[in-house]
Amino acid sequence: MDTHASTFPLIISVDDHTVEPAGVWQDRLPARYQDTAPRVVRAPLKEMTFLGGRFRPVMGEPGDEGPLGDWWVYGDLRRPLTRLDTAVGVDRDEVRLEVITYEQMRPGSYDVPARLADMDVNHVQSALCFPTFPRFCGQTFTEARDRELALLCVRAYNDWMVEEWCGPRARGRLIPLTLIPLWDPELAAAEVRRNAARGVRAVAFSEIPPHLGLPSVHTGAWDPFLAACDETGTVVAMHIGSSSRMPSTSADAPPAVGSVITFANCCFSMVDWLMSGKFERFPNLRVMYAEGQIGWIPYILERADVVWEENRGWGGVADKVTRPPSELFAEHVYGCFFDDAFGLRNLDSIGLGNVLYETDYPHSDSTWPKSREVGEAQMGHLPADVVERIVRGNAIELLELTSDGLWQGPV
Incomplete structure (x- = not known):
């Protein structure tokens, strides 16, 4: 790996993305599902x-005019691959909301050897990758009518993630992130344990489940799932937008508005968790917020502590939150960033051990291929040991990687 003769540590990114190859489900499900399982058509x-945080594509019929793209077809769903799914290698001013084909995207988006090569260019050693077609926590399968098929799809994705994407060709440099059947916490717990047994230490979840029509974290509904995560050391990873509702202000607000306030769902979610009592019920439970940035965290912790101290009686949390929320945050919550100079200037108010680094490859926000240079510019004022912890040390500890920063597979 070319380290550019830099003293900047090799990066472990806790928020990158994979664009699933066309055969993920077709290759893994029984033949009777070939016509109903997710498949790609041009x-x-x-x-x-894409307005007001809502994405609305409409697929044309064969022979219709319009740009050609590759579309995932699954039940009533028609979901195209878009330039926003994979924007690396394209000039920023040329990144638009448009459909594309696999041939029009950078191969590192979906191909393991090409991904490793792009990681080398970007000074990245290892990466945890969120899904694309299933959406950030598997909402696609949660919304499906056929729950039997949906469960098979969740398991097939996880098998592909562990055995192929993070398989031998990845040489430990790709870190698995699996899905759960969100509609059934007992099945979710079983899937967490199935994957934990083969070395998986991270599972995707929604930052605000009620937006998906699911119970909130204030109920006991999720306890079987949370117990499984607590027992296995599986981190609950929540990406912005994993509630299928990006923050916005109005139905006609341009995407730029939502892009500025993407942290908002993470902010709301973190307060939910801190006031839920779950961290005291499940002492080994840890959650992380991908692409949420970190600069907003100090004020929220300050306000949460004030509310807990002064208003917990009438606030409905006195019987389940027995410690200041900031203490719970320090032991259970991790913020992830790729570009947050303000947050880095306020590390003492966040906690050095609660910060993780990311590159967001291959999305339009990605710092690829200059994540090292961006990191050096942002963290140049920090001591070397602090940079080491942010860029890789905290991730190694949280995800139980080897001391060299690699995923070791089944243990």
Whole structure:
């Protein structure tokens, strides 16, 4: 690996993304599901909008005019691959909301050897990758009508993630992140344990489950799932947008508005968790917020402590939150960032051990191929041992990687 003769530590990114190859489900499900399992077709785009945090694509029929793209077809769902799914290698001013084909994306988006090569270019040693077609916590399968098939799809994705994406070709440099059947916490617990037995230490979850029509973390509904995570040391990883509702202000607000306030769902979610009592019920439970940045955290912790201290009686949390929320945060919550100079200036108010680094490859926000240079510019004022912890040390500890920063597989 070319380290550019830099003293900057090799990066462990806790938020990158994979664009699933076309055969993930077709190759793994029984033959009777070939016509109903997720599959890719090439078709024209009829129209597509992204306003007010809502993404609305419409697939055209064969012979229709319009740009051709590759579309995932699954039940009633028609979901195209877009330039926003994989923007690396494209000039920022040329990144638009448009449909694309696999041939039009950088191969590192979906191909393991190409991904490792792009990680080398970017001074990245290891990476944890969120899904694309299933969406950030598997909402695609949660919304499906056929729950039997949906469960098979969740398991097939996890098998592909562990055995192929993070398999032998990855040489320990790709870290598995698995999905759960969100509609059934008991099945979710079983899937956590199945994957933990083969070395998986991270599972995707929604930052605000009620937005998906699911119970909140204030109920006991999720306790079987949380107990499994607590027992196995599996980190609950929540990406912005994993509630299928990106923050916005109005139905006609341009995407730029939402892009500025993407941290908001993480902020709301973190307060939910801190006031839920779950961290005291499940002392080994840990959660992380991918792409949420960190600069907003000090004020929220300050305010949460004030509310807990002064208003916990009428606030409905006195019987389940027995310690200041900031103490619970220090032991259970991790913020992830790729570009947050303000947060780095306020590390003492966040906690050095609660910060993780990311590169967001291959999305438009990604710092690829200059994540090392960006990191050096942001962290140049920090001591070397502090940079080491942020860029890789905390991730090694949280995800139970080897001391060299690699995923070791089944243990």
